[in-house]
Amino acid sequence: MKTQPAVVLLSGGLDSTTVLAIAKDEGYTPHALSFDYGQRHSIELQAARRVAQSMGAVDHVVTAIDLRVFGGSALTADIAVPHHLDVNELKQDIPITYVPARNTIFLSFALALAETIESSDIFIGVNALDYSGYPDCRPEYIRAYETMANLATKVGVEGKQHLRIHTPLIELSKAQIITLGLSLGVDYSITHSCYDPDQQGAPCGTCDSCLLRRKGFAEAGLDDPALIEGPG
Amino acid sequence: MKTQPAVVLLSGGLDSTTVLAIAKDEGYTPHALSFDYGQRHSIELQAARRVAQSMGAVDHVVTAIDLRVFGGSALTADIAVPHHLDVNELKQDIPITYVPARNTIFLSFALALAETIESSDIFIGVNALDYSGYPDCRPEYIRAYETMANLATKVGVEGKQHLRIHTPLIELSKAQIITLGLSLGVDYSITHSCYDPDQQGAPCGTCDSCLLRRKGFAEAGLDDPALIEGPG
Numbered sequence: 321m322k323t324q325p326a327v328v329l330l331s332g333g334l335d336s337t338t339v340l341a342i343a344k345d346e347g348y349t350p351h352a353l354s355f356d357y358g359q360r361h362s363i364e365l366q367a368a369r370r371v372a373q374s375m376g377a378v379d380h381v382v383t384a385i386d387l388r389v390f391g392g393s394a395l396t397a398d399i400a401v402p403h404h405l406d407v408n409e410l411k412q413d414i415p416i417t418y419v420p421a422r423n424t425i426f427l428s429f430a431l432a433l434a435e436t437i438e439s440s441d442i443f444i445g446v447n448a449l450d451y452s453g454y455p456d457c458r459p460e461y462i463r464a465y466e467t468m469a470n471l472a473t474k475v476g477v478e479g480k481q482h483l484r485i486h487t488p489l490i491e492l493s494k495a496q497i498i499t500l501g502l503s504l505g506v507d508y509s510i511t512h513s514c515y516d517p518d519q520q521g522a523p524c525g526t527c528d529s530c531l532l533r534r535k536g537f538a539e540a541g542l543d544d545p546a547l548i549e550g551p552g
Numbered sequence: 553m554k555t556q557p558a559v560v561l562l563s564g565g566l567d568s569t570t571v572l573a574i575a576k577d578e579g580y581t582p583h584a585l586s587f588d589y590g591q592r593h594s595i596e597l598q599a600a601r602r603v604a605q606s607m608g609a610v611d612h613v614v615t616a617i618d619l620r621v622f623g624g625s626a627l628t629a630d631i632a633v634p635h636h637l638d639v640n641e642l643k644q645d646i647p648i649t650y651v652p653a654r655n656t657i658f659l660s661f662a663l664a665l666a667e668t669i670e671s672s673d674i675f676i677g678v679n680a681l682d683y684s685g686y687p688d689c690r691p692e693y694i695r696a697y698e699t700m701a702n703l704a705t706k707v708g709v710e711g712k713q714h715l716r717i718h719t720p721l722i723e724l725s726k727a728q729i730i731t732l733g734l735s736l737g738v739d740y741s742i743t744h745s746c747y748d749p750d751q752q753g754a755p756c757g758t759c760d761s762c763l764l765r766r767k768g769f770a771e772a773g774l775d776d777p778a779l780i781e782g783p784g
Contacts, residue, residue, distance in 0.1 A: 381622075386615045390661075390668045420667035421660055424704045428653055428660040429622075435652035436622045456704045464700035471693040472656045 332367030335445035367512035494536025509545035564599030567677035570733035599744035655688035726768025741777035
């Protein structure tokens, strides 16, 4: 069993919660890192806190960053989140919910935290299948980030550690992610995926993220526990 | 004359102020970007505002980020800034004033801003001579960042623009930077370099940054106008 610390980027959604379970299962000591980045609501951060606590992260760093100054996305600016009746309506080009350079910013903070806690392992739940429209979810992007990160840090210069960006979900379908998570004991009822929940935090069911989540549970032959029980 | 927009990372110090002058001289329309990152004082941001205004940046985005949660540096945590009697005392290993992943975080926000304003040019005042102890000031780091950035963004994916990280100071001595800046009309009296100023903003004269600045003016055969006139 490894006992090295690892940084796990945690949004409190289905993907990053599964990644936290994988990091733990692989024997890492997970340090969760979440962002308060001008989301329209705090439901997502509440879910991240629930997940970090219930899944045994040794700590949970929440850092505020202000992406709103950059505008440009339905997730951070005053642009309506698109809704669809069917998952097949999702286009393959870059969606309006894409936040400029988001994963690059998130990984950069993860790198700072990794260097501070002397970790050489960062976990991120990017997925190249369901998010093929996002440039910063592709394997070639992640490999380039890793190369850069090893040149950016003390550990890279001193040659003591080789920093790795772990992307255990990158080639998995949503159904495969859910099946894997359940086998590791993930309780998906406490996760939150919706881009546009109501004031009580209930998912809209028709944004890109809700549709992909619904399709995943359907393909896995399961009901979504978050829709039955609601967030705990 | 180019009229493309460029993002210029601006701390309000000698180096980044010179970079802003260079970007303008090369015909770019400069958008200045500064960070409120838990500095011990706001003197640095005040200098950045003065510089952006007086040197004709078309806008000045200041975004708050909280690096203090990561600790690890005399510039952000409650660790004393080291003072020296002489510049020759500066060690060549990684100094305590190094902030983990700082340039990586700064460039990532610059990338987000560049994508939002549809710019493919980012200017940063890194210097590999005076800051040889900082891993994220080396040319090989910058080239790796550029490669990653072109994979991270819409413009990279669509192949419309090739994003470039400009580092016009990377091989210059401090004296050469000052001479170049003066030839472009930079008023160094409004810049601020000190890591540890007093409450009125006067530089300490003995931190790494003050010593390198003093050495630069001495080698250029000049007096530092900030020491004569004080910040305007």
